[in-house]
Amino acid sequence: MQQKEFTSEVDFVVRIGGEGGEGVISCGELFAQAAARTEYHVFTYISYPAEIRGGFSMIQIRVRDWTIYSMGSEVDYLIVFNQQAWDRTSRYLKKGGTVIYDPDMIVVEKEKEATFLPLPLTKISVDQTGSKLGKNIVALGALGCLFNIEQSIMEKLIHDRFKQKGSEIIEKNLKALKAGYRSGEQNRWECKLHLKSNPEAKTHYMMLSGNEAIALGAIAAGCRFVAGYPITPATPIFETLTRIMPKVGGKAIQMEDEIASISAVIGASFAGEKVITPTSGPGLQLMGEQLNLAAMLELPVVLVNVQRGGPSTGLPTKTEQSDLKFAIYGTAGESPRIILAPTTVEDCFYQTIRAFNLAERFQMPVIILSDQSIGYRKATVSIPDFSGIQEIKGYVTLDDLVIPGTEKIDIVSRIEPTPESIKDYKRFKITEDGISPITRPGTPGGQYIATGLEHTETGKADYSPENHLKMTRKRFKKLESLSRRFEKNPPEYYGSEEAEIGIIGWGSTEGAIREARYLAEERGILVRHLHPKVISPLPDRQIRHFLAGLKQVMVVEENYTGQFAHFIKAKFGIKPIEVHKCEGVPITPEEIYTGIEKVARIVDEKNITRV
């Protein structure tokens, strides 16, 4: 099985590039959907321009016969709609790759080692449909021909996608599709691989984006209230939830800004609902004060931050892992919060459920740190076993709760006082693990005051020195009991115990680091890879165990200053080698591998000196 992880018979990357508004993304998504109906796995990466029209737009689709961990590094099949797309992406073309291009629009450097397939996309589209708008579908047909995808599958996908737009649009697109297939056949393109439809194999898989996975995770966790404000790249979570919430009996409200959004979810959480608000970096900043209020009132709130390039408006449609410090430390005064970082599209679903479980049980805000690359990435995700979903009511010891996964999902709710204990109810009662039962409004005798002022166990405002220390301790005790619990989770590291080089990453870079490790292992360099999904509080002992015996530790992240590296340095007193990428695009396995190679040389030299 391990072998299979890094050797595949089928593993290729298709990239389509053009101008925003040319239908680049829909062409790629339709191809990805068709590929997802085969026995293979699919993984897409999308880069939008921030403008609605114009600007460079591209989609990359990787198809593989085994789980896919990253978008891949080099492109096997490049489809370019304009000169800019060629100029910007040709350097990623693999030696011996294939290029489909419009010879009327683009001049290519043919000295590259590649197969060039000229196809006058615009001309064909105009001839067939009377408009150049259909050129993306001509390209789709050409791809269908190249991979021998049954035309009927593509036709069905076009019907589904354009059914809202009416039969005329569907007809035009079908004509364009046929023309695309035909021109490939006429030019006698060699079919490289048959992407044969296999619906049987696919009944257990969904095709989801990370953003959709978070929305579904929230619903599965029992969340029935969302309030939000649109912000790229988190908007699809909110859009998905506004569509789904009423269907499951929940409520979705668009507010006037981010402050109002988090205020509304705090109100709804106080009223007894499981709540979520999705946002991105700038929105997280606006929500800062209210997040602290939630921590002070000990209310469960789940906040998703789909990170984008910053600072300020920054790069709204690009990816970056640069809100980590704000998420962990961005509080005035000290208040506990939990930070989770999902690693894959599938993981977005399970970490969201986990976020709700932790928020509800520990009565504090949980921030899910996703990013644009994982949010907009689409991947095949297996459907969980529904018989493994069970609701846990009342008090259970925390050790009984498993991390949500395909086989078993526990859904946890908040702990309410018993009819006996409500008689002398203290909302903020000091307990052993810091968790005090919470009443649901409507419960007679359970009334209390929740104030952002420092307060006593009953909720009464109290600024005395001893009370402030006592209650601060109470709030942080929850975090400590949580931290102890995390130590018992299975370790989140992979690779050889004998390795002298360690890599630490977080969030969406998991797949790229994993593939870099495989590349290194193929070349005889052993690497150990730690990728904690709970960023705060970190399981300290597990990490110390990981660090033991390592000669060099690399921390890989997509930002400029090395935010996680600082966190690791401060906590564990080590001096890691920092690998940063701050270009708005995901780091690739090759880039990480180059780093590993350099570090391996340092490690080697040290050995030599010692001898």
Add this chain to the structure above:
Amino acid sequence: MKRILQEYKSKIAPVWCPGCGDYGVLRALHQALADLDVAPEDIITVSGIGCSGRLSHYLNTYSLHGTHGRAVPTALGAKAARPDLTVVAVGGDGDGLGIGGGHIPHAARKNVDITYLLIDNRIYGLTKGQASPTTPVGQRTKTTPYGVYDHPLSAIPIFLAYDVSFIARASSVRVKELTGIVKQAISHKGMSIVYILSPCRTFPVLELKSLKSLILQLPDDHPREDKMKAMERAYSSDPIYTGIFYQIQKPTLEDHLQNDFEKACVTEKNNEKITIKTLMQSYI
């Protein structure tokens, strides 16, 4: 069994200065809730920051004393989540017309069924005497040592422009009238604002004596659906009218959310909530 005022009082004693208008507002709210016979456990009160923010501490309800300016969106979330509960928000002139002023039009657009008590003393009292959005021009305060030059806001005309579906003005010096208005505001289906003139005794920018001499109840025949008439009377500074300026009926946020639910479920085959399983299968 008739409910008594005592049931609505919390065990915490108010910390306001003697003679503060907020005592009158608290008393009116206690009385209104008792008269309306709403069970204390079925009430959520949300307050902002300032002297008025402390009001939620003195109610035996589910009370949330939150941040500055956010009482209205917080109360909105609570009501949307739990339409079965009575939700009251409380704030001052800084809370509702300054820092949180931007939330009012949007809560009004949604017409969420909450009651907002906006208590105006024309000064920041808790922080000891700085200018507020309603402090009169020329007034010397600690942050305007040479006199206020910002033009004060007129709350009622603003709320009329927002089309808040219930708008009233009252004063904390006439508790009985205030109680009656608060009762009608809570009973109103939709967003109701009771704008309460309430003198601060420590920083008497709004003087008790002149207030008493200026206030006058709106005539009995005041047409509550006539926005222009309401606007005219709202701008009058002598007399300062009290009473219900404007009241109309329109669908509430809770109505709209119920509609969404029905619309979403009609499109499903079985006309009922769908399960996570069905939901996930739609992504295959």
